[in-house]
Amino acid sequence: MPTPDRTSLEAIVQAGRDILESAGIAGLTMQAVADRVGVRAPSLYKRVRNRDDLVRLITEATVRDLGERLATIGAGTDPRRDLAELARAFRAFAHARPMGYQLIFAPRPDLGGPSTEALTRAIEPVMQVAVNLAGEHHALEAARTLTAWANGFISMELAGAFKLGGDIDQAYEFGIVRLTDALDGRPPN
Structure with a gap:
């Protein structure tokens, strides 16, 4: 899996947006996003504080x-x-x-x-x-x-x-x- 340095915040947010559309809000998990961008879930926390922060970032990107x-x-x-x-x-x-x-x-x-x-x-x-x-x-x-x-x-x-x-x-x-x-x-x- 790529290191966290190779996973951008933009890629994480885009993966979250795509998961949201395909799996709904319940399917939008840190693990699902980590799997989509090819890192372990704990690595996401270097870019995103928590799931609520991820949802906020997704909302802002959607706006x-x-x-x-x-x-x-x-x-x-x-x-x-x-x-x-x-x-x-x-x-x-x-x-x-x-x-x-x-x-x-x-x-x-x-x-x-x-x-x-x-x-x-x-x-x-x-x-x-x-x-x-x-x-x-x-x-x-x-x-x-x-x-x-x-x-x-x-x-x-x-x-x-x-x-x-x-x-x-x-x-x-x-x-x-x-x-x-x-x-x-x-x-x-």
């Missing part, structure tokens, strides 16, 4: 990942289109990393949640679109409304709560259009 994905959506000249693209990217992220998504938006009290600083950086693109769509005065409220709606929809979707049939993708798009209409505080052209 950064979300922020990086949202940042790829540039604030263009059409804030309505930008809002739709952000909402779609948010949902795509949740589907790609559902367990990590839950660490961000449904943190367990025993595990803590992401730092305010990390969340603030991650949602900068949402805030910019909110400013462009709803105006500076209502930007925070608009960003919170968008995030709450998207999170509620996605959380229900991931939990399998939509049992009445119909096209879930179509329902999400319907919500994007209606929410955009409601948040658009710009004067009509």
Whole structure:
């Protein structure tokens, strides 16, 4: 097995993120991570204080990942289109990393949640679109409304709560259009 010096914190966190997605929070053990990176479990403690610290690091990495994905959506000249693209990217992220998504938006009290600083950086693109769509005065409220709606929809979707049939993708798009209409505080052209 490689020595601990050859195992980076980044590799440990990535292994933890992958294990979280495949085995859930219960399967995220120091032993499982050690096996994945090819060291003995006690060697991990040279990089990570304990499992809680590992979960915190995984949560922070997941928040950064979300922020990086949202940042790829540039604030263009059409804030309505930008809002739709952000909402779609948010949902795509949740589907790609559902367990990590839950660490961000449904943190367990025993595990803590992401730092305010990390969340603030991650949602900068949402805030910019909110400013462009709803105006500076209502930007925070608009960003919170968008995030709450998207999170509620996605959380229900991931939990399998939509049992009445119909096209879930179509329902999400319907919500994007209606929410955009409601948040658009710009004067009509």
